[in-house]
Amino acid sequence: xxxTLLRRLHSQSPSAIAMRGVxxxxxxxxxxxxxxxxxxxxxxxxxxxNNHEISDLIHEYASKKQTTISLKDMMxxxxxxxxxxxQAREKRVLRxxxxxxxATMLQEELxxxxxxxxxxxDSLAVLQEMPSVQQVRSTYLSSFLDxxxxxxxxxxxxxQDFGRLLQNLYQNHSNVLxxxxxxxLELRFQQVQQQYPVMPLDHDHGLSMVDEAFLDRFxxxxxxxxxxxxxxxxxxxxxxxxxxxxxxPKEYVGMINRKTSPSRVVQRAIEDATLLCHQQFGxxxxxxxxxxxxxxxxxxxxxTHLHYILLELIKNSMRATMxxxxxxxxxxxxxxxxxxxxxxxxxxxxxxxxxxxxxxxxMSKIWSYLFTTASPKVQQEFFNATKQLNGAIENGSVLxxxxxxxxxxxxxxxxxxxDLDLMSMEGYGTDAFCHLVRLADKAPLPV
Ligand SMILES: Nc1ncnc2c1ncn2[C@@H]1O[C@H](COP(=O)(O)OP(=O)(O)OP(=O)(O)O)[C@@H](O)[C@H]1O
Ligand SMILES: [Mg+2]
Numbered sequence: 224x225x226x227t228l229l230r231r232l233h234s235q236s237p238s239a240i241a242m243r244g245v246x247x248x249x250x251x252x253x254x255x256x257x258x259x260x261x262x263x264x265x266x267x268x269x270x271x272x273n274n275h276e277i278s279d280l281i282h283e284y285a286s287k288k289q290t291t292i293s294l295k296d297m298m299x300x301x302x303x304x305x306x307x308x309x310q311a312r313e314k315r316v317l318r319x320x321x322x323x324x325x326a327t328m329l330q331e332e333l334x335x336x337x338x339x340x341x342x343x344x345d346s347l348a349v350l351q352e353m354p355s356v357q358q359v360r361s362t363y364l365s366s367f368l369d370x371x372x373x374x375x376x377x378x379x380x381x382x383q384d385f386g387r388l389l390q391n392l393y394q395n396h397s398n399v400l401x402x403x404x405x406x407x408l409e410l411r412f413q414q415v416q417q418q419y420p421v422m423p424l425d426h427d428h429g430l431s432m433v434d435e436a437f438l439d440r441f442x443x444x445x446x447x448x449x450x451x452x453x454x455x456x457x458x459x460x461x462x463x464x465x466x467x468x469x470x471x472p473k474e475y476v477g478m479i480n481r482k483t484s485p486s487r488v489v490q491r492a493i494e495d496a497t498l499l500c501h502q503q504f505g506x507x508x509x510x511x512x513x514x515x516x517x518x519x520x521x522x523x524x525x526x527t528h529l530h531y532i533l534l535e536l537i538k539n540s541m542r543a544t545m546x547x548x549x550x551x552x553x554x555x556x557x558x559x560x561x562x563x564x565x566x567x568x569x570x571x572x573x574x575x576x577x578x579x580x581x582x583x584x585x586m587s588k589i590w591s592y593l594f595t596t597a598s599p600k601v602q603q604e605f606f607n608a609t610k611q612l613n614g615a616i617e618n619g620s621v622l623x624x625x626x627x628x629x630x631x632x633x634x635x636x637x638x639x640x641x642d643l644d645l646m647s648m649e650g651y652g653t654d655a656f657c658h659l660v661r662l663a664d665k666a667p668l669p670v
Pocket of ligand 1: 581589595653
Protein backbone atom coordinates (compact mmCIF):
# COMPACT_ATOMS: atom_id res chain seq x y z
CA UNK A 224 0.00 0.00 0.00
CA UNK A 225 2.80 2.38 0.95
CA UNK A 226 4.58 1.68 -2.35
CA THR A 227 1.45 2.54 -4.31
CA LEU A 228 0.95 5.73 -2.33
CA LEU A 229 4.56 6.74 -2.73
CA ARG A 230 4.41 6.05 -6.45
CA ARG A 231 1.31 8.19 -6.66
CA LEU A 232 2.77 11.01 -4.66
CA HIS A 233 5.85 10.98 -6.85
CA SER A 234 3.94 10.87 -10.09
CA GLN A 235 1.88 13.92 -9.26
CA SER A 236 4.31 16.29 -10.84
CA PRO A 237 3.11 16.94 -14.38
CA SER A 238 6.48 16.24 -15.81
CA ALA A 239 7.21 13.48 -13.31
CA ILE A 240 10.83 13.83 -14.20
CA ALA A 241 13.75 13.36 -11.94
CA MET A 242 14.87 16.90 -11.46
CA ARG A 243 18.21 17.92 -9.96
CA GLY A 244 21.02 21.95 -9.21
CA VAL A 245 26.39 28.21 -13.24
CA UNK A 246 29.25 29.82 -14.86
CA UNK A 247 32.46 31.03 -13.72
CA UNK A 248 35.25 29.98 -15.90
CA UNK A 249 37.68 32.34 -14.35
CA UNK A 250 39.62 29.48 -12.83
CA UNK A 251 39.07 27.45 -16.07
CA UNK A 252 38.40 24.14 -14.41
CA UNK A 253 37.26 21.10 -16.34
CA UNK A 254 33.55 20.42 -16.65
CA UNK A 255 32.12 17.80 -14.36
CA UNK A 256 28.73 17.33 -15.95
CA UNK A 257 29.37 13.68 -16.73
CA UNK A 258 29.59 12.58 -13.12
CA UNK A 259 26.51 11.34 -11.40
CA UNK A 260 27.09 10.55 -7.75
CA UNK A 261 27.52 13.37 -5.31
CA UNK A 262 30.53 11.77 -3.65
CA UNK A 263 32.43 11.52 -6.91
CA UNK A 264 31.53 15.13 -7.62
CA UNK A 265 32.90 16.20 -4.28
CA UNK A 266 36.06 14.24 -4.92
CA UNK A 267 36.43 15.80 -8.32
CA UNK A 268 35.89 19.30 -7.12
CA UNK A 269 38.10 19.01 -4.15
CA UNK A 270 40.85 17.77 -6.43
CA UNK A 271 40.48 20.86 -8.54
CA UNK A 272 40.28 23.50 -5.87
CA ASN A 273 42.34 23.95 -2.77
CA ASN A 274 40.67 24.88 0.49
CA HIS A 275 41.80 28.45 0.27
CA GLU A 276 40.28 28.87 -3.21
CA ILE A 277 37.06 27.24 -2.04
CA SER A 278 36.62 29.51 0.94
CA ASP A 279 37.43 32.57 -1.22
CA LEU A 280 34.79 31.53 -3.73
CA ILE A 281 32.18 30.92 -1.05
CA HIS A 282 32.95 34.26 0.48
CA GLU A 283 32.78 36.02 -2.88
CA TYR A 284 29.42 34.50 -3.83
CA ALA A 285 27.89 34.77 -0.38
CA SER A 286 28.62 38.48 -0.39
CA LYS A 287 26.43 38.89 -3.51
CA LYS A 288 22.78 39.67 -3.06
CA GLN A 289 20.32 36.89 -3.79
CA THR A 290 17.92 37.99 -6.53
CA THR A 291 14.20 37.50 -6.25
CA ILE A 292 12.69 36.08 -9.39
CA SER A 293 9.11 36.52 -10.41
CA LEU A 294 7.06 33.54 -11.37
CA LYS A 295 5.89 35.49 -14.36
CA ASP A 296 9.48 35.32 -15.65
CA MET A 297 9.39 31.59 -15.17
CA MET A 298 6.13 31.31 -17.06
CA UNK A 299 7.25 33.39 -20.02
CA UNK A 300 8.34 30.34 -21.92
CA UNK A 301 4.83 29.18 -22.33
CA UNK A 302 4.24 31.93 -24.85
CA UNK A 303 6.15 29.80 -27.35
CA UNK A 304 3.81 26.84 -27.23
CA UNK A 305 0.80 29.15 -27.02
CA UNK A 306 1.47 30.98 -30.24
CA UNK A 307 0.16 29.19 -33.29
CA UNK A 308 1.33 31.65 -35.88
CA UNK A 309 5.02 30.75 -35.63
CA GLN A 310 6.54 28.34 -38.13
CA ALA A 311 7.99 25.15 -36.66
CA ARG A 312 11.54 26.35 -37.24
CA GLU A 313 10.89 29.74 -35.60
CA LYS A 314 9.32 27.98 -32.65
CA ARG A 315 12.36 25.78 -32.21
CA VAL A 316 14.71 28.78 -32.27
CA LEU A 317 12.50 30.65 -29.82
CA ARG A 318 12.40 27.64 -27.51
CA UNK A 319 16.18 27.34 -27.60
CA UNK A 320 16.60 31.03 -26.87
CA UNK A 321 14.24 30.92 -23.93
CA UNK A 322 15.91 27.87 -22.46
CA UNK A 323 19.30 29.55 -22.83
CA UNK A 324 18.00 32.70 -21.13
CA UNK A 325 16.59 30.75 -18.27
CA ALA A 326 19.70 28.60 -17.90
CA THR A 327 21.86 31.73 -17.85
CA MET A 328 19.72 33.27 -15.14
CA LEU A 329 20.00 30.08 -13.07
CA GLN A 330 23.73 29.84 -13.62
CA GLU A 331 24.10 33.28 -12.12
CA GLU A 332 21.64 32.88 -9.28
CA LEU A 333 22.08 29.35 -7.96
CA UNK A 334 25.75 29.57 -6.86
CA UNK A 335 24.87 32.74 -4.92
CA UNK A 336 22.04 30.98 -3.09
CA UNK A 337 24.14 27.88 -2.41
CA UNK A 338 27.04 29.99 -1.10
CA UNK A 339 24.66 31.80 1.27
CA UNK A 340 23.47 28.48 2.65
CA UNK A 341 27.01 27.11 3.05
CA UNK A 342 28.02 30.22 4.96
CA UNK A 343 24.90 29.96 7.06
CA UNK A 344 25.73 26.34 7.88
CA ASP A 345 29.26 27.30 8.85
CA SER A 346 27.96 29.87 11.30
CA LEU A 347 26.06 27.27 13.35
CA ALA A 348 27.49 26.26 16.67
CA VAL A 349 27.09 22.54 17.38
CA LEU A 350 24.69 21.49 14.65
CA GLN A 351 27.31 21.92 11.92
CA GLU A 352 29.45 19.23 13.54
CA MET A 353 26.82 16.51 13.12
CA PRO A 354 27.83 13.96 10.46
CA SER A 355 24.60 14.26 8.45
CA VAL A 356 24.81 18.06 8.47
CA GLN A 357 28.34 17.78 7.13
CA GLN A 358 27.04 15.57 4.34
CA VAL A 359 24.52 18.27 3.49
CA ARG A 360 27.32 20.83 3.39
CA SER A 361 29.32 18.58 1.04
CA THR A 362 26.33 18.26 -1.30
CA TYR A 363 25.89 22.05 -1.37
CA LEU A 364 29.59 22.67 -1.86
CA SER A 365 29.85 20.10 -4.61
CA SER A 366 26.90 21.61 -6.51
CA PHE A 367 28.27 25.11 -5.99
CA LEU A 368 31.62 24.17 -7.54
CA ASP A 369 30.00 22.21 -10.36
CA UNK A 370 27.92 25.21 -11.31
CA UNK A 371 31.00 27.42 -11.38
CA UNK A 372 32.77 24.89 -13.60
CA UNK A 373 30.00 24.72 -16.14
CA UNK A 374 30.48 26.73 -19.35
CA UNK A 375 27.99 29.55 -19.95
CA UNK A 376 24.84 28.08 -21.53
CA UNK A 377 24.97 30.43 -24.51
CA UNK A 378 24.59 27.81 -27.24
CA UNK A 379 21.96 25.07 -27.58
CA UNK A 380 24.64 22.43 -26.87
CA UNK A 381 25.89 24.24 -23.76
CA UNK A 382 22.31 24.65 -22.59
CA GLN A 383 21.78 20.91 -22.97
CA ASP A 384 24.87 20.22 -20.85
CA PHE A 385 23.60 22.69 -18.29
CA GLY A 386 20.21 20.95 -18.26
CA ARG A 387 21.95 17.66 -17.55
CA LEU A 388 24.00 19.19 -14.73
CA LEU A 389 20.91 20.71 -13.18
CA GLN A 390 19.08 17.41 -13.41
CA ASN A 391 21.92 15.75 -11.47
CA LEU A 392 21.93 18.56 -8.95
CA TYR A 393 18.19 18.24 -8.43
CA GLN A 394 18.54 14.51 -7.89
CA ASN A 395 21.51 14.83 -5.53
CA HIS A 396 19.63 17.35 -3.43
CA SER A 397 16.50 15.23 -3.08
CA ASN A 398 18.02 13.68 0.03
CA VAL A 399 18.95 16.95 1.72
CA LEU A 400 15.79 17.34 3.75
CA UNK A 401 16.12 13.84 5.15
CA UNK A 402 19.83 14.29 5.84
CA UNK A 403 19.25 17.58 7.62
CA UNK A 404 16.46 16.07 9.71
CA UNK A 405 18.76 13.24 10.60
CA UNK A 406 21.46 15.75 11.54
CA UNK A 407 19.03 17.51 13.86
CA LEU A 408 18.16 14.17 15.45
CA GLU A 409 21.86 13.39 15.86
CA LEU A 410 22.23 16.62 17.78
CA ARG A 411 19.14 15.99 19.83
CA PHE A 412 20.07 12.43 20.73
CA GLN A 413 23.56 13.58 21.65
CA GLN A 414 22.12 16.24 23.97
CA VAL A 415 19.62 13.81 25.45
CA GLN A 416 22.17 11.06 25.98
CA GLN A 417 24.34 13.42 27.93
CA GLN A 418 21.51 13.61 30.43
CA TYR A 419 19.90 10.17 30.21
CA PRO A 420 21.41 6.73 29.63
CA VAL A 421 18.49 5.75 27.34
CA MET A 422 16.30 7.87 25.11
CA PRO A 423 13.39 9.10 27.26
CA LEU A 424 9.85 9.01 25.95
CA ASP A 425 9.18 12.68 26.41
CA HIS A 426 9.50 15.06 23.52
CA ASP A 427 10.60 18.27 25.12
CA HIS A 428 14.17 18.41 23.95
CA GLY A 429 13.86 21.18 21.40
CA LEU A 430 16.47 22.91 19.37
CA SER A 431 17.91 26.29 20.24
CA MET A 432 16.21 29.36 18.80
CA VAL A 433 19.22 29.86 16.54
CA ASP A 434 18.89 26.35 15.12
CA GLU A 435 15.14 26.76 14.60
CA ALA A 436 15.62 30.07 12.79
CA PHE A 437 18.40 28.53 10.71
CA LEU A 438 16.20 25.57 9.75
CA ASP A 439 13.36 27.90 8.75
CA ARG A 440 15.73 29.85 6.51
CA PHE A 441 17.37 26.73 5.19
CA UNK A 442 14.15 24.95 4.24
CA UNK A 443 12.57 28.06 2.80
CA UNK A 444 15.65 28.62 0.66
CA UNK A 445 15.58 24.98 -0.37
CA UNK A 446 12.00 25.37 -1.56
CA UNK A 447 13.18 28.38 -3.61
CA UNK A 448 16.11 26.53 -5.18
CA UNK A 449 13.91 23.56 -6.01
CA UNK A 450 11.17 25.72 -7.47
CA UNK A 451 13.66 27.53 -9.74
CA UNK A 452 15.52 24.40 -10.82
CA UNK A 453 12.36 22.28 -10.96
CA UNK A 454 10.49 24.84 -13.03
CA UNK A 455 13.34 25.11 -15.55
CA UNK A 456 13.65 21.32 -15.82
CA UNK A 457 9.92 20.77 -16.09
CA UNK A 458 9.58 23.47 -18.77
CA UNK A 459 12.57 22.05 -20.60
CA UNK A 460 11.00 18.64 -20.56
CA UNK A 461 7.67 20.04 -21.67
CA UNK A 462 9.06 22.21 -24.49
CA UNK A 463 11.44 19.62 -25.85
CA UNK A 464 9.31 16.50 -25.51
CA UNK A 465 5.78 17.75 -25.70
CA UNK A 466 5.71 21.16 -27.39
CA UNK A 467 2.14 20.67 -28.55
CA UNK A 468 0.93 19.78 -25.07
CA UNK A 469 -0.36 16.37 -26.13
CA UNK A 470 0.46 14.50 -22.95
CA UNK A 471 0.69 17.45 -20.57
CA PRO A 472 -2.46 19.58 -20.19
CA LYS A 473 -2.16 23.12 -21.60
CA GLU A 474 -2.83 24.66 -18.19
CA TYR A 475 0.55 23.40 -17.00
CA VAL A 476 3.54 25.69 -17.34
CA GLY A 477 6.31 23.55 -15.98
CA MET A 478 5.31 22.69 -12.42
CA ILE A 479 2.70 25.45 -12.27
CA ASN A 480 -0.91 24.76 -13.10
CA ARG A 481 -2.73 27.95 -14.06
CA LYS A 482 -5.96 26.21 -13.17
CA THR A 483 -5.17 24.40 -9.97
CA SER A 484 -8.39 23.16 -8.44
CA PRO A 485 -8.23 23.16 -4.62
CA SER A 486 -11.23 20.82 -4.40
CA ARG A 487 -9.50 18.24 -6.62
CA VAL A 488 -6.24 18.53 -4.69
CA VAL A 489 -8.16 18.26 -1.39
CA GLN A 490 -9.82 15.11 -2.70
CA ARG A 491 -6.49 13.48 -3.52
CA ALA A 492 -5.06 14.49 -0.15
CA ILE A 493 -8.08 12.94 1.60
CA GLU A 494 -7.58 9.67 -0.29
CA ASP A 495 -3.87 9.56 0.56
CA ALA A 496 -4.39 10.46 4.23
CA THR A 497 -7.18 7.87 4.51
CA LEU A 498 -4.82 5.15 3.21
CA LEU A 499 -2.23 6.11 5.80
CA CYS A 500 -4.87 6.20 8.52
CA HIS A 501 -6.04 2.68 7.59
CA GLN A 502 -2.45 1.58 7.71
CA GLN A 503 -2.04 2.96 11.21
CA PHE A 504 -5.42 2.19 12.80
CA GLY A 505 -6.66 -0.78 10.79
CA UNK A 506 -8.76 -1.38 7.66
CA UNK A 507 -11.69 1.02 7.30
CA UNK A 508 -10.56 3.03 10.33
CA UNK A 509 -10.51 6.69 9.34
CA UNK A 510 -12.76 9.69 9.96
CA UNK A 511 -14.87 10.94 7.05
CA UNK A 512 -13.97 14.28 5.51
CA UNK A 513 -16.62 16.74 4.27
CA UNK A 514 -15.55 19.35 1.74
CA UNK A 515 -17.57 22.50 1.09
CA UNK A 516 -17.20 26.06 -0.20
CA UNK A 517 -15.96 27.11 -3.63
CA UNK A 518 -15.75 23.70 -5.23
CA UNK A 519 -15.40 25.10 -8.78
CA UNK A 520 -12.60 27.52 -7.93
CA UNK A 521 -9.33 27.28 -9.87
CA UNK A 522 -6.25 29.45 -9.43
CA UNK A 523 -2.63 29.59 -10.48
CA UNK A 524 -0.48 27.50 -8.16
CA UNK A 525 1.89 24.53 -7.93
CA UNK A 526 -0.45 21.60 -7.24
CA THR A 527 2.27 19.40 -5.69
CA HIS A 528 2.92 22.08 -3.03
CA LEU A 529 -0.77 22.44 -2.28
CA HIS A 530 -1.12 18.67 -2.04
CA TYR A 531 1.79 18.49 0.40
CA ILE A 532 0.25 21.10 2.73
CA LEU A 533 -3.25 19.63 2.65
CA LEU A 534 -2.05 16.09 3.15
CA GLU A 535 -0.12 17.15 6.27
CA LEU A 536 -3.13 19.03 7.70
CA ILE A 537 -5.59 16.21 7.01
CA LYS A 538 -3.19 13.59 8.40
CA ASN A 539 -2.88 15.61 11.61
CA SER A 540 -6.65 15.98 11.89
CA MET A 541 -7.22 12.28 11.23
CA ARG A 542 -4.73 11.20 13.83
CA ALA A 543 -6.11 13.61 16.45
CA THR A 544 -9.70 12.50 15.74
CA MET A 545 -8.85 8.79 15.87
CA UNK A 546 -6.94 9.13 19.13
CA UNK A 547 -9.35 11.49 20.89
CA UNK A 548 -12.39 9.41 19.97
CA UNK A 549 -10.75 6.03 20.25
CA UNK A 550 -13.58 4.66 22.38
CA UNK A 551 -16.45 5.69 20.14
CA UNK A 552 -17.57 3.86 17.00
CA UNK A 553 -18.62 7.06 15.22
CA UNK A 554 -15.83 9.56 14.71
CA UNK A 555 -16.79 13.21 14.16
CA UNK A 556 -16.05 14.21 10.57
CA UNK A 557 -13.23 16.50 9.53
CA UNK A 558 -14.48 19.56 7.64
CA UNK A 559 -12.59 21.26 4.85
CA UNK A 560 -13.85 24.63 3.60
CA UNK A 561 -12.52 26.34 0.48
CA UNK A 562 -13.09 30.10 0.57
CA UNK A 563 -12.50 32.75 -2.04
CA UNK A 564 -14.14 35.90 -3.28
CA UNK A 565 -13.12 37.66 -6.46
CA UNK A 566 -12.04 40.59 -4.32
CA UNK A 567 -10.19 38.39 -1.81
CA UNK A 568 -6.45 38.68 -1.51
CA UNK A 569 -6.03 34.97 -0.87
CA UNK A 570 -7.57 31.62 -1.45
CA UNK A 571 -8.12 30.22 2.04
CA UNK A 572 -8.59 26.60 2.96
CA UNK A 573 -9.69 25.65 6.45
CA UNK A 574 -9.28 22.16 7.89
CA UNK A 575 -11.33 21.67 11.07
CA UNK A 576 -11.43 18.69 13.35
CA UNK A 577 -12.86 17.69 16.70
CA UNK A 578 -9.73 15.85 17.73
CA UNK A 579 -9.43 17.42 21.18
CA UNK A 580 -7.23 20.39 20.25
CA UNK A 581 -3.75 21.25 21.44
CA UNK A 582 -2.89 22.44 24.98
CA UNK A 583 -2.01 26.15 25.02
CA UNK A 584 1.43 25.39 26.46
CA UNK A 585 2.20 23.31 23.36
CA MET A 586 1.00 25.82 20.79
CA SER A 587 4.38 27.56 20.55
CA LYS A 588 6.14 24.24 20.03
CA ILE A 589 4.10 22.89 17.14
CA TRP A 590 6.16 24.92 14.65
CA SER A 591 9.40 23.49 16.00
CA TYR A 592 11.20 20.95 13.85
CA LEU A 593 10.94 17.49 15.34
CA PHE A 594 8.28 18.45 17.90
CA THR A 595 5.79 15.62 17.95
CA THR A 596 3.44 13.95 20.37
CA ALA A 597 3.47 10.78 18.27
CA SER A 598 5.36 7.75 19.46
CA PRO A 599 9.11 8.45 19.58
CA LYS A 600 9.51 5.12 17.79
CA VAL A 601 9.10 6.82 14.40
CA GLN A 602 11.96 9.25 15.04
CA GLN A 603 14.05 6.48 16.53
CA GLU A 604 13.43 4.24 13.50
CA PHE A 605 14.14 7.09 11.17
CA PHE A 606 17.39 7.66 13.00
CA ASN A 607 18.39 4.00 13.08
CA ALA A 608 17.36 3.02 9.59
CA THR A 609 17.00 6.16 7.56
CA LYS A 610 16.78 4.15 4.33
CA GLN A 611 13.53 2.46 5.31
CA LEU A 612 11.78 5.78 5.62
CA ASN A 613 13.36 7.13 2.49
CA GLY A 614 11.52 10.29 1.51
CA ALA A 615 9.10 10.01 4.42
CA ILE A 616 9.42 13.65 5.34
CA GLU A 617 8.72 15.15 1.97
CA ASN A 618 6.30 12.50 0.77
CA GLY A 619 4.27 12.42 3.95
CA SER A 620 4.34 8.64 3.85
CA VAL A 621 3.74 8.11 7.57
CA LEU A 622 0.67 9.36 9.41
CA UNK A 623 2.65 11.13 12.10
CA UNK A 624 5.88 10.94 13.94
CA UNK A 625 8.69 13.13 12.69
CA UNK A 626 7.39 16.52 13.71
CA UNK A 627 8.10 18.06 10.30
CA UNK A 628 4.57 18.27 8.92
CA UNK A 629 3.53 21.67 10.27
CA UNK A 630 6.80 23.63 10.02
CA UNK A 631 7.44 22.42 6.47
CA UNK A 632 3.86 23.07 5.37
CA UNK A 633 4.20 26.59 6.72
CA UNK A 634 7.46 27.05 4.77
CA UNK A 635 5.68 25.89 1.60
CA UNK A 636 2.76 28.28 2.22
CA UNK A 637 5.02 31.20 3.09
CA UNK A 638 7.29 30.72 0.13
CA UNK A 639 4.62 32.05 -2.19
CA UNK A 640 3.59 34.80 0.24
CA UNK A 641 0.85 32.81 1.95
CA ASP A 642 0.74 31.51 5.50
CA LEU A 643 -0.46 28.74 7.75
CA ASP A 644 -2.15 29.34 11.13
CA LEU A 645 -3.57 26.98 13.69
CA MET A 646 -6.28 27.82 16.22
CA SER A 647 -7.00 25.30 18.87
CA MET A 648 -9.69 24.80 21.46
CA GLU A 649 -8.36 22.35 24.01
CA GLY A 650 -10.93 19.71 24.82
CA TYR A 651 -12.70 20.17 21.48
CA GLY A 652 -10.66 20.50 18.31
CA THR A 653 -8.37 22.39 15.96
CA ASP A 654 -8.85 24.69 12.97
CA ALA A 655 -5.98 25.06 10.52
CA PHE A 656 -6.11 27.98 8.07
CA CYS A 657 -4.03 27.82 4.95
CA HIS A 658 -3.76 31.16 3.11
CA LEU A 659 -2.62 30.90 -0.49
CA VAL A 660 -1.68 33.68 -2.85
CA ARG A 661 -2.68 33.43 -6.49
CA LEU A 662 0.68 33.06 -8.16
CA ALA A 663 -0.20 35.07 -11.23
CA ASP A 664 -0.74 38.09 -8.97
CA LYS A 665 2.45 37.63 -7.09
CA ALA A 666 5.54 39.44 -8.29
CA PRO A 667 8.92 38.56 -6.76
CA LEU A 668 9.43 35.42 -4.73
CA PRO A 669 11.57 35.17 -1.62
CA VAL A 670 15.13 33.88 -1.92
N1 LIG B 1 -5.17 18.85 14.25
C1 LIG B 1 -4.44 18.62 15.35
N2 LIG B 1 -5.01 18.24 16.51
C2 LIG B 1 -4.28 18.01 17.62
N3 LIG B 1 -2.93 18.12 17.66
C3 LIG B 1 -2.29 18.49 16.53
C4 LIG B 1 -3.00 18.76 15.33
N4 LIG B 1 -2.10 19.12 14.38
C5 LIG B 1 -0.89 19.08 14.98
N5 LIG B 1 -0.99 18.70 16.26
C6 LIG B 1 0.12 18.56 17.25
O1 LIG B 1 1.26 19.17 16.73
C7 LIG B 1 2.35 18.22 16.66
C8 LIG B 1 3.24 18.56 15.50
O2 LIG B 1 2.55 18.33 14.27
P1 LIG B 1 3.40 17.98 12.95
O3 LIG B 1 2.44 17.74 11.86
O4 LIG B 1 4.44 19.04 12.75
O5 LIG B 1 4.20 16.66 13.35
P2 LIG B 1 3.64 15.18 13.52
O6 LIG B 1 2.27 15.09 12.96
O7 LIG B 1 3.81 14.81 14.93
O8 LIG B 1 4.65 14.35 12.61
P3 LIG B 1 4.81 14.43 10.99
O9 LIG B 1 6.17 14.99 10.74
O10 LIG B 1 4.67 13.05 10.53
O11 LIG B 1 3.74 15.35 10.50
C9 LIG B 1 1.67 16.87 16.58
O12 LIG B 1 2.49 15.82 17.03
C10 LIG B 1 0.47 17.09 17.48
O13 LIG B 1 0.83 16.97 18.84
MG1 LIG C 1 1.85 15.81 11.07
